[in-house]
Structures are given as C-alpha cells and as structure tokens.
Amino acid sequence: MARRSCLGALVGAVLMAGVLSTPAFGAGDDPVDDPVPLVPRITSDGTYTECTANDCVGRGEPGLAGTFTFRPNEADVDPETGTTDVTAYVVRLQGEHGSTVVSGAEASHAVVPPEAGIQTLEVRAKDWGERWSAPAYFRFNVKPAAGAVGHWQFADRPADPKHHQGHRHRGHSAPRRDAQGWRDLVGAGEAWQR
Incomplete structure (x- = not known):
C-alpha cells in the first residue's frame, strides 16, 4: 500500500x-x-515448522491439523494506516486436488496433511480487483504416525511344530479337487489345509 x-x-x-x-x-x-498483490507471508501455529536449508524436522502426523496464518506482503500494507488491498487467499497442499479460498486481509486456515513426509503449502493473495499474486510456499515435514496403523495375521498353519512335519495335506494323499480343478479348503481357524 x-x-x-x-x-x-x-x-x-x-x-x-x-x-x-x-x-x-x-x-x-x-x-x-x-497490477497484482505481492507474494503473501505464511506463518504456522507450531504444529508444523517450515523447513530450512539445514533443518527439516518432522512434526505432527498424518491427519493432524495445523493452523497456518496468511498476511499480505509488507509492501502491500500502508505503513500509516495499516490498510491493504488484499482481501483473500487461495490455499492448497501441492499434490492435492482442489483448493480453499480464505477471506480477510489476515486469515487463518487449518491444514490436514494426508501423509507423512515433506509437504508444500501453496498460498496466493487476492486483491479487491480479483488479481492474484505469485505463490508463496511453506515446506514442512510431517513425521510418520506413532504406533501400529494396521495388523494382519498371515500365519495359516498352527504354531505347533508337530503339525509342520512335511504333511502339507494332513490326512490326504493329494489335494481334493473338483471337476474344474479347484482345490477346496478343509478345516477352520488355525488348521486350514489345502
């Protein structure tokens, strides 16, 4: 301004x-x-911190919202009155479809990273004349979620070693097949057999 x-x-x-x-x-x-507003300023509430050339520590986790605040470029603010022509911001995580428009000369928005790793938030400022700035970027690292996120049981035989003594088809000399050549499964739970 x-x-x-x-x-x-x-x-x-x-x-x-x-x-x-x-x-x-x-x-x-x-x-x-x-013609257009200048690149806006982006700050974080601390849930996620901006990566620098020497530091990019993972914080938060996938699905955990972090709040980011957007302000006009200092050159777009009148130093005497504190007013600006900036009226809104468009916000998106790179790699994601869609974006969000947040109104206000200064505005905040909760961003929920979908996965761990380096994420880049892209923000553009809009002025009263519907003109958009070049993008500002905020790179941050999302650390992996703590603890197990899933559990699968792949053991299809009993844990007792006497059941594993070379008898793949316990009690059968050959697998049972129907007329189309399909094998049926016999048994239940830990004792599945082919």
Whole structure:
C-alpha cells in the first residue's frame, strides 16, 4: 500500500495540474493501483515448522491439523494506516486436488496433511480487483504416525511344530479337487489345509 499511496498521490497531482487527462490511461486501468498483490507471508501455529536449508524436522502426523496464518506482503500494507488491498487467499497442499479460498486481509486456515513426509503449502493473495499474486510456499515435514496403523495375521498353519512335519495335506494323499480343478479348503481357524 505504501508504494501504491505514493503512486496515487503523484498521479493525482499530475491529473490536477492538467498535465495528463484520464483518457491517457488504457481502458480499465487503475492509475492508483499496481497490477497484482505481492507474494503473501505464511506463518504456522507450531504444529508444523517450515523447513530450512539445514533443518527439516518432522512434526505432527498424518491427519493432524495445523493452523497456518496468511498476511499480505509488507509492501502491500500502508505503513500509516495499516490498510491493504488484499482481501483473500487461495490455499492448497501441492499434490492435492482442489483448493480453499480464505477471506480477510489476515486469515487463518487449518491444514490436514494426508501423509507423512515433506509437504508444500501453496498460498496466493487476492486483491479487491480479483488479481492474484505469485505463490508463496511453506515446506514442512510431517513425521510418520506413532504406533501400529494396521495388523494382519498371515500365519495359516498352527504354531505347533508337530503339525509342520512335511504333511502339507494332513490326512490326504493329494489335494481334493473338483471337476474344474479347484482345490477346496478343509478345516477352520488355525488348521486350514489345502
């Protein structure tokens, strides 16, 4: 806003002096405003921290929300009044489909990473003229979830070693087959046989 206020004051003085007239600007041009907002600032509530060149510690876990706050670039804020032309942000995790629009000059949004590993949050600022900034990126590392996330039992034979003495088809000299060549399973639970 500071750079916009100075430009606006200069253009206003030139117009009032009669040096230029309004038609000198192209159709739809706003002589007081720059074309787009600058890259926004992104901060985290601490659930996830931004990766740096020397540090990218995993935090949180998949499915755990972290809150991120978006603010306009400092150059887009009028230092005297604290006002800005930024009205909203579009937010998305790279690799995910879809995005979310969050309204406000300063806004917060909960982001839920779907998986462990390096994630990148992409944020663009929008001004009152529906113009979008270049993206800002916030890279963070999501550590794997603690503890087991699933359990499977693959043992299809009893744990008792006397049942494993070379008798694949206990009690049968050959597997039973139907007319199409299918084998049936005999037994139940730990004693499945083929």
